[in-house]
Amino acid sequence: MEKIDKLEKLLRTCSYAELSVEQRREISEYVNSEEEYESMRLVNQHLESENSRSLPLAPSPEVLKRIKGHVRSTSSVGLWNWLSLPVPTYATAAIAIAVGVGCWWAGSSRKPQPTLVEKTERIVDTVYLSSRPDTIFIDRVVYIPKKEAAVAGVTDIGNQPTVPTSRGISMKEKEELERLLVSGLR
């Protein structure tokens, strides 16, 4: 490649007549004759001025408008593109851990409210009545039937006057009656 670089340099700077014998020998590997060298030199000169001489080519402004239109249409759709982005597993796991830690921290920083539990306690105590009851109820009335039939049979035998037998209230019944009178309960 060095030889081509050297030849390119010579084409730019020297005509064939200006080349030394040594240089002519070197370029002979690539250039066959003086005419060819001079033609290549001419081509080189034209090509070197190619860019400066070129017509001012420019695309029409419509191209930019079309490109901008495309950008607008894609960017409006792109606002929601993040919804369809793939989320890696580690990111999902990290988010879940972060949410868990956040909830735990928020829960621990708040003081627990005291809970009020209503408890009904039954206390049994002795009740004393301050005044005597004004009404007395008698729970039990004992009726004792007369033994008339028995009395009639006895008069015939002994001619003795029959004494009607009446049974009184027993001690137990009396006690119960008195208790009722005191408590006033029915």
Next chain:
Amino acid sequence: MQKAAAGSEAAVTVLYHRYSRPLFRYFFRMLWKDKSKAEDFLHDLFINIMEAGEKFDSGRSFSTWIYSIAHNMCKNEYRKQAFRLAVNGHHHPEESLPEVAMHPLDEQMFHLLLDKCLAHEQEEVRTMFVLRYELEMNVPEISRIIGCPEGTVKSRLFYLKKRLAAQLQQYKVMLER
């Protein structure tokens, strides 16, 4: 570039003003001097670079990247054109030398010769020529865009010049007759 890919209209405008002219010249030269085709390709190129913005390696030169895409677009178009030619037998008309124009070599004549010569060259050589002489890129940059060694670029450009010189000599012979 990243802003443009993110949909910033201002960034796209800046990129467009910086690169549209040389790219348009490139497409114009590569696509048979068809202005509307060159404009369509320029539009498509900008859409491509915005959509493929994340593929751009920020460690690389943006200019090299954008011209690589343009080069690939032209290669695809040449393939399509070759297919159309095979199917329909239709091809782009080559610019031919005017038979009556037997005047000394001037700029116009030189360009007719150049176009005629380039029309017969391979697509890669034509790309090298446009990048080197129309867009004034250096050899290392061209080699990065096309993806071939610098030595290959230098030698291909040199032999292109040699072929052009041969065409020029033929033309001179025609003038002398």
